[in-house]
Amino acid sequence: MQLDVDITGKSFISAAGKPHRVLSDISFALATGEVGVVVGPSGCGKSTMLRILAGLDPNYQGRVARPAGARLAMVFQEPRLLPWRSVADNVRLAAPDADDARLAALFSVLELSAHRDHYPGELSLGLARRVALARAFAVEPDFLILDEPLASLDDALAARLREEIATLVGSRPMITLLVTHSLDDAVRLGDKLILLSARPARLLHTLPIAIPRTARDEQVIAAIKADLARLNLANPSGSLDPDRQQ
Amino acid sequence: MLRLLSFVLFLATWWIAALLAGSAKLPAPSIVFATMIAEARSGALFLHLGVTLARVVLAFTLAMSVGSAIGHLMGRSRLANRLGDPWLILLLNLPALVVIVLAYIWAGLTEAAAIAAIAINKLPTAVVTLREGTRALDPALDEMAQVFAFPRWRTFRHVLLPQLAPYIAAAARSGLSLVWKIVLVAELLGRPNGIGFEIGVAFQLFDIPLLLAYSLSFAAVVLVIEAVLVQPFELRVSRWRLRAA
Numbered sequence: 096m097q098l099d100v101d102i103t104g105k106s107f108i109s110a111a112g113k114p115h116r117v118l119s120d121i122s123f124a125l126a127t128g129e130v131g132v133v134v135g136p137s138g139c140g141k142s143t144m145l146r147i148l149a150g151l152d153p154n155y156q157g158r159v160a161r162p163a164g165a166r167l168a169m170v171f172q173e174p175r176l177l178p179w180r181s182v183a184d185n186v187r188l189a190a191p192d193a194d195d196a197r198l199a200a201l202f203s204v205l206e207l208s209a210h211r212d213h214y215p216g217e218l219s220l221g222l223a224r225r226v227a228l229a230r231a232f233a234v235e236p237d238f239l240i241l242d243e244p245l246a247s248l249d250d251a252l253a254a255r256l257r258e259e260i261a262t263l264v265g266s267r268p269m270i271t272l273l274v275t276h277s278l279d280d281a282v283r284l285g286d287k288l289i290l291l292s293a294r295p296a297r298l299l300h301t302l303p304i305a306i307p308r309t310a311r312d313e314q315v316i317a318a319i320k321a322d323l324a325r326l327n328l329a330n331p332s333g334s335l336d337p338d339r340q341q
Numbered sequence: 342m343l344r345l346l347s348f349v350l351f352l353a354t355w356w357i358a359a360l361l362a363g364s365a366k367l368p369a370p371s372i373v374f375a376t377m378i379a380e381a382r383s384g385a386l387f388l389h390l391g392v393t394l395a396r397v398v399l400a401f402t403l404a405m406s407v408g409s410a411i412g413h414l415m416g417r418s419r420l421a422n423r424l425g426d427p428w429l430i431l432l433l434n435l436p437a438l439v440v441i442v443l444a445y446i447w448a449g450l451t452e453a454a455a456i457a458a459i460a461i462n463k464l465p466t467a468v469v470t471l472r473e474g475t476r477a478l479d480p481a482l483d484e485m486a487q488v489f490a491f492p493r494w495r496t497f498r499h500v501l502l503p504q505l506a507p508y509i510a511a512a513a514r515s516g517l518s519l520v521w522k523i524v525l526v527a528e529l530l531g532r533p534n535g536i537g538f539e540i541g542v543a544f545q546l547f548d549i550p551l552l553l554a555y556s557l558s559f560a561a562v563v564l565v566i567e568a569v570l571v572q573p574f575e576l577r578v579s580r581w582r583l584r585a586a
Contacts (some may be wrong), residue, residue, distance in 0.1 A: 166490075171481070175485040177500065178581060179581040216582070
């Protein structure tokens with residue numbers, strides 16, 4: 096199974112009636128088992144692109160071929176839980192076929208077991224994000240979209256959750272697309288980095304990382320980051336910040 | 342406890358007022374309760390209460406379901422809103438009496454005419470409330486349901502309905518109080534039974550104990566229904582809010 100993206104443009108009509116170009120040329124492909132990481136400056140249109148890939152926005156120019164019959168799951172920037180359903184029910188509603196043992200395992204990996212019966216309003220943002228992750232993994236997706244799942248969490252928690260995402264992504268074959276501001280997350284999680292320019296976003300580079308995730312030590316990570324910094328210098332329009340951790 | 346105290350205070354005030362005004366204008370509570378018991382013994386009280394309640398239930402259900410559907414449609418579709426809005430404003434401001442009299446003239450002094458007239462009076466408030474509720478729906482949750490491929494029924498039951506529940510509860514609450522009032526007018530004008538009819542009879546005979554006996558029994562039923570049905574429902578739909586930190 097493969098995801099083929101070939102977007103040639105996307106515009107919004109602003110409140111003043113003027114068209115705003117958000118996306119320009121973006122094309123890449125991802126195969127099953129690959130983790131693509133989209134990196135780009137804040138406000139460049141990454142979320143707009145994800146909405147197109149998720150099938151939520153049909154108004155764009157170009158072509159997106161999602162694998163036929165693929166089960167989709169998404170972790171939105173905000174947790175988007177149903178406030179009137181408990182944590183367990185939120186997950187169950189998205190994944191009614193998941194068996195109890197697997198859900199219990201998932202809850203325990205994400206350290207949610209104690210919160211099953213809580214309502215989302217009773218959770219901290221970090222916990223709510225973990226519930227959103229649990230929901231996405233519970234459906235056993237073929238295509239998983241993660242929109243800045245670690246944003247606005249403290250470093251220690253973000254690092255732990257990143258490990259958990261890596262474990263879960265490695266646990267079954269799927270196409271994963273992750274959006275992040277953090278080069279650190281990108282280099283630690285990705286198999287293929289998709290670098291976007293400032294608005295209107297266009298593809299600057301795709302950078303495959305050959306070394307498997309588990310074999311990347313600090314040295315390898317530093318080397319890849321240095322590569323990225325060089326690419327970035329060659330493209331002043333892309334404002335990546337290699338020092339940025341989160 | 343406080344409620345009981347307030348009730349006792351009400352009875353005491355009534356008693357004193359009855360002593361001062363004389364029993365011709367305001368009979369003492371004991372006389373009214375005796376009338377109530379006599380009417381209950383003969384079965385008339387329960388017959389009229391039952392008939393009135395049945396009308397309330399029918400008209401209320403009809404108005405709530407049709408009104409919610411129209412309100413939801415008007416909240417979703419700009420065209421439906423444009424088409425429906427003048428009618429809505431007309432209905433909102435049309436006096437209940439006009440609707441009831443016209444219904445009896447056009448459809449005859451029938452049960453259907455009475456129930457339709459009551460329902461039409463309540464309909465526009467349900468439409469307005471549900472239209473607001475639909476406009477306030479969170480598109481982010483809709484997208485979530487779409488991404489996770491929720492079937493229609495699951496989206497309705499778990500995404501849509503909980504968001505509309507406070508609006509439905511508000512429409513039910515205000516609508517019910519409206520229906521309680523209008524049903525008596527409809528009965529007074531064109532039905533041979535029901536609390537409204539009995540009150541009309543009592544008015545013509547100047548039988549104040551009978552009038553008060555029926556009015557108070559009716560008020561008691563309204564109170565019980567509020568306490569047993571409406572308030573627990575409101576509490577249930579908002580229970581996730583109460584526990585929120």
